[in-house]
Every structure is written in C-alpha cells, then in structure tokens.
Amino acid sequence: MIIVLKPEATETDAKEILNQIESVNLKPLYMPGTERIVLGALGDERVLHNLNIAAHPMVENVKPILSTYKQVSREMQSHDTQVNFGRNTIGGGTFTVIAGPCAVESKEQMFKSAEIVKKYGAVGIRGGAFKPRTSPYSFQGLEEEGLKILKETSAEYGLPCVTEIIDAGHVEMMESYVDAFQIGARNMQNFKLLKAVGQSQKPTILKRGMSATIEELLLAAEYIYNEGNKNVIICERGIRTYEKATRNTLDLNAVAYIKTKSHLPVIVDPSHGTGIRELVAPMAKAAVACGADGVIVEVHYNPQIALSDGQQSLDENHFAKLMSELNPFVQAAGKVLV
Template sequence: MIIVLKAEATKQDADEILAKIENAGLKPLYMPGTERTVLGALGDERILQGLNITAHPMVDDVKPILASYKRVSRELYPSDSVVHIGNVPFGGEHFSIIGGPCAVEGLDEFRQSASAAVKAGAVALRGGAFKPRTSPYSFQGGGLDALRVMKEIKQELGVPAVTEVMDAADIDMICQHVDALQIGARNMQNFNLLKAVGRTETPVILKRGISATIEETLLAAEYIVDAGNPNVILCERGIRTFETATRNTLDLNAVAFMKRKSHLPVIVDPSHGTGIRELVGPMAKAAVAVGADGVIIEVHHEPKNALSDGQQSLYPEQFAQLMKELDAFITAAGRQTTKRKVA
C-alpha cells in the first residue's frame, strides 16, 4: 500500500501512521520527498484494508501496489535509484563501464588485463575468484588467493572491483577484498544466498537467470532489498532460447521493460549475452540505445590463452576502440560516460 500525505503533514503525523502500520505486524516504509511525504505498508493485504488509514486527517491518497515486487517497483519509488560501487555511480544520468577478465588467473595476468581495461575507460573491474562452471573439470577459480590479487590491483589502479559470490559462507571474506558482490545467473533463485547478501550493505549486481522471466528477476531483487540492502543493480546477460548461433539470446527489450517497471539501475553483459567477441561491441551500443545504465565486458590481455571465456573476451585494443565508439552513443542517449576519479 502507498500512502501519500498532504503537503502540510509533519514528521509527527507520519510517525503516527508508521506506528499504526508497525503495530499491526506490517512493514512500514518512510519516504520523505521534496513536496510530499510518501509512506508504504507491506504485508497481508487483508490487514492493510482493515487499518482504515484514510481516516487520518493528514492522508491525501491511498493506493495499492499492484506489482508482486513491491520495494523494487516504480509504483513505490517513481524516481531512478543511483547505486554506487565504490565511487562509481550506476543509474540516473550516468553510464558506467565495468571491464576485466572472466577469471582472476594470477597477479601478473590480472594486472595486465585490468590495467588495459582501466586505461581504455573502465571505471570498475570484474574478475572471478570463484567460478561456477558447467563441467567439474573446468577451471573453478583461484579462491582466496584470487581475491587478494583483486584487492591489490584495484588499489593499485584506484578503481572498485566486483566478483561473484556462490556461497553465503564466503560473503564476509569477499566483502573484505572487493566493493560489490555479483549473483550469477545460476544463483539468481538461490533465495538463501539472496537473503544473505541482503543482510549486507555491499552493492549487489544481480544477473538474470538463463531461463528466468523478467518478473522472476525482479522478485529475486526484491529478496535482496527486502532483507535490508537497497544497493542492487540488475544485469541482463542473455537467456537460453532455441537459438544456437550464439551462446545466449541477449534480451535487450528486457532492459527497457525493467527500466519501466523498476527504479533499480540496469546494466548489460554483452560478453555472456552473445559469447562471440565480434558481437560484443554492437550489442554494447544497442544496450545504450535501450536505456541501460552501464555494461560489463570481458577484457583479457591474451584471450587465446584465457582459462575461461577466451572466445568472448575482447583484446585490449578492441576494448579501447569500443570505448571511443560508445561515447557518441552515450551522448546521443542524453547520458554521461562515467570517468575514473583520480585522487
């Protein structure tokens, strides 16, 4: 339920209504605005109807939240949310670019790939320390040693970093080394993991599952926000369809739809979305056109020798060229390319 207070309503009026909501066993939300204060009440709709909130003299309007996802819906928060990973903003007028290799393979290897990505314009680093792989015989990541490498290089380059978390038991350890947690496509509906990252304040990049609907993706985000962490960035990374020409089908209309339905920032992963190096650039440009707030792209200094996803990783010179070409698209979309802040 959304409760809009009258312009003359005071904080005391809001507190009275919030207390009534909480005493009924519901979850109260307080959202002061520049012109009006908006309150929210989440819980059993039968209890909500019995509260008779409209009887309060300072209540101007009461309306239900129709979406099954409440906190991430634009019905509750009509303005765009801006989520920061370190000092890098995602959402609003910003378009931010994350780059780096699929996996952290070693100190020298990660330094070369990360340095190339940052030099070309990436304002945050990606890299996998724990890798969920379809085959048990594939490279699974370097674990804690890889996290230590990420921390050293991100501090050396002065940019934040994101890596995937697969197990709730690893969250605290990972948060000590990087600035954001990624929930991969395979774990999008691992609800215990979603609730666990929701109990942190660390930003979360939530990737859409390979067979997930848009509503299921937004409900997964709801788990994280409802657990207490509002710092969620949605990521479209392609879904599994009947098409076999590409690794996945990059569903860009989902980006426009999620931006319409949710206030959360949305980024696109054209590397996993296509699985083909030559398609990453065109789909990154298309992501700008449909309203994405950023892209996350795999960059490797020697893709042919990469331990994972070499076929979709850009060479440093390809990434640098794409960054130059993206600027025109970002400007045409009325956005600003986020630049690295040098201390």
C-alpha cells in the same frame, strides 16, 4: 500499499501511522519527499484495510501496489535509484563500463588486464575468484587467493572491483575484499544467498537467470531489497532460447521494459549475452540505445591463453575500439560516459 500524506503532515504524524502499521505485523516504509511524505505498508492488504488508514486526517490517499515486486517497482519510487560503485555512480544519467577477465588467474594476468581497462576508460574491474562452472572439470577459480589478487589489483590501479559470490556463508569474508558483489545467473534464485547479500550494504549486481522471466528477476531483486540492501543493480546477460548461433539470446527488450517498471539501474553483459567476441561491441552500443545504465564486459590481455571464456573476451585492440565507438552512442542517449 502506498500512503500519501497531506502537504502539512509532519514527521510526528508519519510516525503515528507507521506505528499503527507495525502494530499489526506489517512492514512499514518511510519515504520522505521534497513536497510531502510517502509511507508504505507491505504485507496482507486485508489487515491494512482493517486499520482504516485512509480515515486519518493527515492521509491524502491510499493506493495498492499492483506489482508483485513491491519495493523495486516504479509504483513505490518514481525516480531512478543511483548506486555508488567506488567513486562513481551507476544510474541517474551516467553510463558505466566495468571490464576485466572472466576469472582471476594470476597477479600478472590481473595487472596486465587492469592496465588495459583503465587506459581506455573503464571505471571498474571485474574478475571471478569463485567460478561455478557447468563442468566439474573446468577451472573453478582461485577462491580466497583470487580475492586477494583482485583487491591488490583494485588498489594498484584505483579501480573498484566486483566479483561473483556463490555461497551465503562467504558474505562476511568477501566484504573486505571487494567493492561490489555479483550474483550470477545460476544463483539468481538462490534465496538464501539473496537474503544474505541483502543483509549487507555492499552494492550487488544481480544477473538474470538463463531461463528466468523478467518478473522472476525483479522478484529476486526484491529479496535483496527487502532485507535492507538498497544498492541493487540489475544485469541482463542473455537467456537460453532455441537459437544456437550465439551462446545466449541477449534480451534487450528486458532492459527497456525493466526501466519502465523498476527504479533500479540496469546494466548489460554483452560478453555472456553473445559468447562471440565480434558481437560484444555492437550489442554494447545497442545496450546504450535501449536505455541501459552501463555494460560489464570481459577483457583479457591475451584471450588465447584465458582459462575461462577466452572466445568472448576482448583483447586490448578490441576494447580500445569499443570504448572509442561507444561514446557517441552514449552522448546521443543524453548520458555521460564515466
């Protein structure tokens, strides 16, 4: 339920109502605005109804939240959420480019790749230290050693870093190494991991599962948000369909739809979405046009020797071309490339 208080309502009035909500084991939410205070109550709406909150003299109106995903919905918050990533902000009129190799392979590889992504305007670097792979024989990542290399790269080039977290038990260990967590497609419904990341305040990029519906994706975001972490970024990275021409089908419908239904920032991963190097740039431009707040792309200084996803990674020339061609699309969309 959303409870809108009258303009003259005070913080004391709000606390009185919040205490009533909490007394029946519902989750109270306090959302002070510029003009009036808005409260929320999450839980069994029948219990809330019995409280008769609408009769309180300082309550203007009470309305149900119809979405299954309550806190991340536009019903709960109409304005866009902005998430800090290093010195930059994702969402709220900016367009952010995060780039880097699929996997952390060595210090030399990360430094050379970071030099490229910084040179052409990316504001963050990505790189997987833990690599959950379909085949047990594929490169699985350098694990904590990879995190150390990623942190060193981040410090050397002044780029905030993001990497995938695959285990709920890794949260505390990884917090000191990275600026943001990424929850990969395979773990989108790993609810223990979602809750663990939710108990951290670390910005989290949540990737859509390969067969997940939009509602399931937003409910996964709700898990993180409900644990107290409001720094959630949705990532569309393609879904599995019957089409075999590309690695996945990049669902840009989802970006436009989510922007109407949720206040969270949305970025796009055209590298995994297509799996084809030549398609990354056109789909990144399309991501701008449909309302995305940024892209996360794979860039390797030499994709031919990459241990993971070389076929979809951009080299220096491809990345330079992407960045030079992207800005006119960003400007046309009324955003600023940061």
